[in-house]
Amino acid sequence: MQDKVGKIFIYMLLFIPVSWFFAFYLHNKSLAFATSIIAIVPLARIIGFSTKEVALQTNPAFGGLINVTFGNLVELIIAVISLSAGLIEVVKASLIGSIIGNLLFLVGISAFFGGWKYKEMKFNKTSVSVSSTMLIIAVAGLAIPSVYALTAVNPEPQHIQYLSDSVAIAMALIYIAGLVFALITHNYLFDATDEIKASREKPTISRNKALLILIIATIFVAIESELLVSGFEAAAEIIGLREVFIGAIFLGIVTNIAENANSVHFALENKIDLSIEIGLSSAIQIALFVVPVLVFISQFMGYGFLLTFSAFELVALVLSVIILNYVTADGKTNWIEGAQLLTVYLIIAAAFYFI
Amino acid sequence: MEDKVGRIFLLMLVFIPISLFFAFVIHSPTLTFIASVLAIVPLARIVGFSAKEIALRSNVTLGGFLNVIFGNLIVLMIAAFAMRKGLIEIVKAAVIGSIIGNLLLLIGLSIFMGGLKYKEQIFNKDSTGVSSTMLIIAVAGLAIPSVYALTVESEIHHVQYLSDSVALVMALIYIAGLVFAYFTHNYIFDSSDDIKAAKEKPTTTLERAVLILILAVVFVAFEAWLLVGNIEVAASVFGLREFFFGAVVVALITNVAEKSNAIYFALENKINLSIEIGMSSAIQIALFVVPVLVFISQFLHYGFLLSFTAFEIVCVMFPVMIISYLSAGGKTNWLEGAQLITVYLIIASAFYFI
Numbered sequence: 001m002q003d004k005v006g007k008i009f010i011y012m013l014l015f016i017p018v019s020w021f022f023a024f025y026l027h028n029k030s031l032a033f034a035t036s037i038i039a040i041v042p043l044a045r046i047i048g049f050s051t052k053e054v055a056l057q058t059n060p061a062f063g064g065l066i067n068v069t070f071g072n073l074v075e076l077i078i079a080v081i082s083l084s085a086g087l088i089e090v091v092k093a094s095l096i097g098s099i100i101g102n103l104l105f106l107v108g109i110s111a112f113f114g115g116w117k118y119k120e121m122k123f124n125k126t127s128v129s130v131s132s133t134m135l136i137i138a139v140a141g142l143a144i145p146s147v148y149a150l151t152a153v154n155p156e157p158q159h160i161q162y163l164s165d166s167v168a169i170a171m172a173l174i175y176i177a178g179l180v181f182a183l184i185t186h187n188y189l190f191d192a193t194d195e196i197k198a199s200r201e202k203p204t205i206s207r208n209k210a211l212l213i214l215i216i217a218t219i220f221v222a223i224e225s226e227l228l229v230s231g232f233e234a235a236a237e238i239i240g241l242r243e244v245f246i247g248a249i250f251l252g253i254v255t256n257i258a259e260n261a262n263s264v265h266f267a268l269e270n271k272i273d274l275s276i277e278i279g280l281s282s283a284i285q286i287a288l289f290v291v292p293v294l295v296f297i298s299q300f301m302g303y304g305f306l307l308t309f310s311a312f313e314l315v316a317l318v319l320s321v322i323i324l325n326y327v328t329a330d331g332k333t334n335w336i337e338g339a340q341l342l343t344v345y346l347i348i349a350a351a352f353y354f355i
Numbered sequence: 356m357e358d359k360v361g362r363i364f365l366l367m368l369v370f371i372p373i374s375l376f377f378a379f380v381i382h383s384p385t386l387t388f389i390a391s392v393l394a395i396v397p398l399a400r401i402v403g404f405s406a407k408e409i410a411l412r413s414n415v416t417l418g419g420f421l422n423v424i425f426g427n428l429i430v431l432m433i434a435a436f437a438m439r440k441g442l443i444e445i446v447k448a449a450v451i452g453s454i455i456g457n458l459l460l461l462i463g464l465s466i467f468m469g470g471l472k473y474k475e476q477i478f479n480k481d482s483t484g485v486s487s488t489m490l491i492i493a494v495a496g497l498a499i500p501s502v503y504a505l506t507v508e509s510e511i512h513h514v515q516y517l518s519d520s521v522a523l524v525m526a527l528i529y530i531a532g533l534v535f536a537y538f539t540h541n542y543i544f545d546s547s548d549d550i551k552a553a554k555e556k557p558t559t560t561l562e563r564a565v566l567i568l569i570l571a572v573v574f575v576a577f578e579a580w581l582l583v584g585n586i587e588v589a590a591s592v593f594g595l596r597e598f599f600f601g602a603v604v605v606a607l608i609t610n611v612a613e614k615s616n617a618i619y620f621a622l623e624n625k626i627n628l629s630i631e632i633g634m635s636s637a638i639q640i641a642l643f644v645v646p647v648l649v650f651i652s653q654f655l656h657y658g659f660l661l662s663f664t665a666f667e668i669v670c671v672m673f674p675v676m677i678i679s680y681l682s683a684g685g686k687t688n689w690l691e692g693a694q695l696i697t698v699y700l701i702i703a704s705a706f707y708f709i
Binding site for chain 1: 689694
């Protein structure tokens with residue numbers, strides 16, 4: 001099954017030259033946008049694969065670090081290029097969208113399809129509960145500066161900038177602390193999960209080859225992201241959707257499509273543990289790693305990306321976290337829980353449509 | 356270890372004459388403020404100690420009552436003096452800051468330090484479960500009148516009535532919680548070290564304990580008066596805004612510092628006690644100190660209402676959410692402590708700019 005999926009992904013690489021054809025020969029920005037999105041899907045998978053290969057050939061702690069750093073490379077590249085094009089609100093919406101997408105859509109669809117095959121699926125509550133606490137911290141970090149900016153009587157922009165920076169530092173530090181916890185001091189807590197077992201596979205290619213593939217794929221992702229971002233506004237106009245909606249729902253799902261596919265696949269093999277872990281850890285990485293990095297980059301380059309999200313985005317975020325924590329608190333899932341998560345996702349997506 | 360700390364606290368009593376010197380000889384408001392703050396820390400400990408000694412010799416009801424009253428006496432005094440001077444916003448900030456400081460910083464430091472020594476520490480989920488429900492009630496009590504005041508175009512009268520009735524309800528559920536813990540369901544808490552610690556033998560005579568208590572209270576009242584009298588000048592000299600000053604500096608010094616023994620309990624692998632101290636202090640502030648301040652303010656017309664800003668409400672909600680989530684787990688490790696401290700730092704840095 002994995003192989004068949006893999007082959008489909010390889011064919012999708014054809015969309016790289018197709019997107020170039022649209023962009024540089026036909027000069028059709030919206031078609032270039034559509035094809036570049038499709039081209040990014042297999043590239044994200046290749047980056048994930050080669051990162052894992054590199055990680056397997058170093059020590060476990062360093063390997064874990066590489067995995068989490070490059071696991072979000074695609075999101076990071078798209079976000080930085082969008083910021084340099086001034087699409088700050090779109091970037092914010094897509095960050096919120098991918099957190100919500102990971103928590104509700106990815107976990108929901110996995111629990112739903114897995115639940116059709118198995119009446120009840122069990123998972124390791126301990127490692128999930130470490131992640132859910134982290135998730136609440138992430139939400140607090142995104143919410144406090146935003147609420148400050150929303151409610152302060154007349155906040156000086158300089159203060160919001162300082163607050164944003166210091167919160168980003170605190171978030172980055174606790175993220176590093178979480179890595180130290182999971183990889184060094186308390187790695188036995190996570191040892192039992194299949195994820196570590198899976199990462200103990202034998203490597204299939206040499207480290208240098210994996211590094212080369214990683215670098216080439218990253219360059220292609222950067223090019224495709226450039227096409228995606230430059231066609232973004234034109235495409236939004238033609239499709240008739242608002243930019244925020246495309247950022248939050250469309251980009252949020254498309255850039256994660258490989259992870260979504262993997263996670264449903266694991267659920268169908270009765271490894272719902274792994275699906276939930278993928279969803280939770282991606283959401284945490286975006287909030288506690290991608291967001292602080294974007295704040296720091298923006299600080300140096302003067303892009304003006306601050307931790308100020310809209311009240312609606314915050315409410316959507318808090319709701320998703322609360323619901324996910326309730327659903328995962330009992331250590332088992334069934335299809336209705338998956339359907340419930342998907343329902344909340346659809347409700348939030350519908351609201352994003354009208355923003 | 357406890358003894359060494361006790362000695363340091365006793366040495367800090369030197370700051371009582373020092374504060375007098377700064378206040379009446381040198382006439383320096385800032386130095387007086389600092390000295391009075393430092394003098395209050397050991398006095399708070401002495402008040403707590405002598406109140407416990409008296410409580411040990413009386414019956415459970417009176418003992419519990421004494422512990423609650425004198426455990427919060429200093430906060431109440433400072434708040435009352437500050438309200439009389441019209442510093443309502445600082446009082447509100449100190450209330451919010453004490454709740455957050457107890458829940459996040461005190462418990463967070465305890466869990467973190469304890470977690471560095473022990474890989475995993477286990478606590479009694481049943482007693483923290485009761486406390487975390489109480490905390491949610493406390494947040495509801497603070498939030499509902501505030502949200503009403505923020506969102507409904509209302510007469511100040513109505514906010515006053517709402518504030519009074521909510522304060523009454525909060526005080527009643529607080530008393531109900533004491534009845535639950537001391538009488539009807541004391542077996543839930545019996546197993547915890549908290550009660551065992553309270554069953555210690557008294558170390559001084561009753562007369563001596565009463566005398567010490569009265570003396571300490573007199574000194575506390577005096578130092579609190581000095582502290583409040585110089586608070587505005589000190590805040591402006593330090594270049595801090597009044598809100599940050601109330602929520603972080605005043606709250607930590609007057610309420611959280613005296614409970615620093617929670618950290619020592621964690622290092623002795625009694626994390627249960629540390630969590631109980633932090634949670635019950637936060638509950639006492641919200642469900643006992645706040646209603647008392649509302650009643651005092653009602654009689655003396657200080658204008659202290661249960662109307663907090665939206666930002667303050669959000670800042671209280673996150674700690675309560677995280678604590679109730681964490682207390683459901685039944686065990687702690689250093690990362691959980693670090694997480695609590697992180698949230699405290701995030702909130703404190705936002706307070707800095709308010």
